Amino acid sequence: MGVSVARIRVLVVDDHRIFAESLAAALAAEPDVDVSAAGSGPAAQRCLERATAEGRRYDVMLVDAELGVLATGGGRTVPAPRGTSDGGSGGGPVDGISLVAGVRSDQPHIRTVVLAEKDDPRRAAMALQAGASGWVAKDCSLQRLLTVIRGVLRDETHLPAALLTGVLRELTAARRHRTESEQLVESLTPREREVLRCMVAGLGRKAVAERLFLSPHTVRTHMQNVLGKLGVHSTLAAVALARRAGVGPAVLTGDVVERGGQPA
8 A cells, every 4th residue: 555645735826827837837746745826816815715615725825926016907817737726806916925914814824935036135024024934036946945845834934045134134124113113102192192093094184083082173283293203294104103113003893982091
């Protein structure tokens, strides 16, 4: 009797059809790999959802670093040599980093590897922060890619040696900026933090006033104080700083806002 071989289920996500087809075919030739391919972020999400529903979850997802950048809209699926393929369309473009983050949140058992045409320390750092386990050049050898695939399944992180210094620098800078942003946000009063969270949620002055039971003039004053304390000159800059500090948007469900706490 033959020895049973543990299968590795791989999903290739790339909106360049020729590349995706070639890579899927090469991986499918391996005796222990089952591979499917999707030509867009939404198509990949549908593949993942269907696989989970059928009890055949993917182990590794290979994602194009530039996914969605050149997409013209709609989903497109590359026929898979083995396993599941996704047909049909729907959904707009989803970029590679967002897809990595979404999968990390919804299906943390899946290891993701980003495939890139060029070295980019900043984007590689973003990918790692989003939950990717590896960054590999698209023109690497099949054996190198298989080594990475098997390595990330052992919880290894794979980066090209040439990128390591740049990625560490980017991660250190991101942490420093986050710490500085957190300190600035901590300087706000509780009411100003409420206003900031409303700004992060995209609410304008009138909507914030209605939500917090304040006058538009009072909200205007709070917003000016927020911008001043954060050291920025626009709402967009304040929102960007707030996100770096980990400030989430105000929950917009429901109409009741407590009046307790610091007075307006």
